[in-house]
Amino acid sequence: MSDSTSLPQIDQEILALIDRRQQLVATQLGGEDRSGGLPAALADAEKVAEKISLTAQTGVSVNARRSILRHIVSACYQASKPELVAFLGPVDSYSHLAALEYFGGGTDLSPVSSIGAVFDAVSRGDCGHGIVPIENSTDGRIVDTLGRLAQGHVNITGELLLAIHHNLLSLSPREEIRQVHSKPQALSQCRGWLADHLPGVELVETASTAAAAEAAAATPGIAAVASLAAATRYGLGVVQASIEDNRHNVTRFAVLGSGAPEPTGDDKTTLLFEVQHRPGALADVMGIVRDHGLNLTWIESFPQPGRPNEYFFIVEFPGHQAERAVAGVIATLRQQTQHLAVLGSYPQGRKV
Numbered sequence: 449m450s451d452s453t454s455l456p457q458i459d460q461e462i463l464a465l466i467d468r469r470q471q472l473v474a475t476q477l478g479g480e481d482r483s484g485g486l487p488a489a490l491a492d493a494e495k496v497a498e499k500i501s502l503t504a505q506t507g508v509s510v511n512a513r514r515s516i517l518r519h520i521v522s523a524c525y526q527a528s529k530p531e532l533v534a535f536l537g538p539v540d541s542y543s544h545l546a547a548l549e550y551f552g553g554g555t556d557l558s559p560v561s562s563i564g565a566v567f568d569a570v571s572r573g574d575c576g577h578g579i580v581p582i583e584n585s586t587d588g589r590i591v592d593t594l595g596r597l598a599q600g601h602v603n604i605t606g607e608l609l610l611a612i613h614h615n616l617l618s619l620s621p622r623e624e625i626r627q628v629h630s631k632p633q634a635l636s637q638c639r640g641w642l643a644d645h646l647p648g649v650e651l652v653e654t655a656s657t658a659a660a661a662e663a664a665a666a667t668p669g670i671a672a673v674a675s676l677a678a679a680t681r682y683g684l685g686v687v688q689a690s691i692e693d694n695r696h697n698v699t700r701f702a703v704l705g706s707g708a709p710e711p712t713g714d715d716k717t718t719l720l721f722e723v724q725h726r727p728g729a730l731a732d733v734m735g736i737v738r739d740h741g742l743n744l745t746w747i748e749s750f751p752q753p754g755r756p757n758e759y760f761f762i763v764e765f766p767g768h769q770a771e772r773a774v775a776g777v778i779a780t781l782r783q784q785t786q787h788l789a790v791l792g793s794y795p796q797g798r799k800v
């Protein structure tokens with residue numbers, strides 16, 4: 449066989465194998481919520497890529513194997529149960545990078561212009577899932593996300609922890625930068641660096657870091673705080689890489705949907721509730737969680753719009769609502785709090 453005939457033939461064989469794989473995925477998925485299994489299938493594909501790479505002495509790199517297999521896995525899911533995933537765009541925002549990591553590059557991703565629009569797309573059913581930032585290790589909670597979670601209508605079905613490295617991007621050299629644009633959270637995560645290196649330069653808030661990159665690409669003298677992927681996409685120079693104040697800057701993303709994932713043995717549960725306006729009410733809630741042997745991993749309070757001195761609380765702890773201890777906490781809290789909502793029990797997120 450000559451090279452010119454063998455390569456197309458191999459490509460045909462690869463595609464035929466992918467079709468075979470997709471048919472198997474379609475059979476296995478049946479009526480199930482496809483995204484329950486997708487992150488696990490992507491993780492399995494990564495293990496296969498690593499295992500094969502250990503025995504193969506030559507050939508394509510581990511990274512290439514990893515991304516090819518991940519793409520095949522998500523494309524098979526997409527072909528078996530098509531759906532759209534909404535994220536805060538435009539493309540190459542951190543939310544986009546989180547969506548690619550969680551759902552793989554074979555899933556159809558739909559950019560929208562705000563966090564609220566992600567919630568709208570999922571609650572209206574235009575998109576099967578959405579992904580939104582919920583908490584950052586430097587800057588804390590993402591208020592827009594908590595406000596919309598409090599309104600109900602969608603569940604949390606998964607999470608992902610993404611390492612965030614910000615970059616100063618521009619068409620211009622540093623000395624010609626007059627304005628720095630970005631999402632308030634990104635500006636805040638770099639405020640020390642910006643104060644030290646660009647004192648007095650105007651900071652301009654945008655709807656997302658990728659929207660800032662678009663603005664920087666349109667006008668010399670404007671810089672954006674955004675991802676390296678955005679630099680490539682929008683044709684910007686990297687004036688300075690890694691300008692986040694905290695080297696271990698991580699943003700936790702919540703995956704939104706309407707389903708309820710099955711227990712995996714490594715899950716967490718998120719609850720939202722109001723407590724009565726009396727001394728010790730919140731301490732009582734914490735006591736209930738402790739008495740069931742559970743360890744609170746997150747607690748946030750935020751004001752109820754239009755009701756002074758009244759707060760929602762959001763708490764997270766390990767375990768699934770199908771497990772006895774978690775079910776016990778939920779049942780007791782239902783009696784002792786107001787408007788308790790289980791926002792979701794879902795697999796603990798991995799950090800990438």
Ligand SMILES: O=C(O)C(=O)C[C@]1(C(=O)O)C=C[C@@H](O)C=C1
Pocket residue numbers: 536540541542543544581584590612631633634655656657658699
């Ligand atoms: O603007 C983006 O690129 C986003 O995806 C949003 C967002 C956020 O609001 O936290 C996500 C991750 C980073 O923390 C900075 C910005």
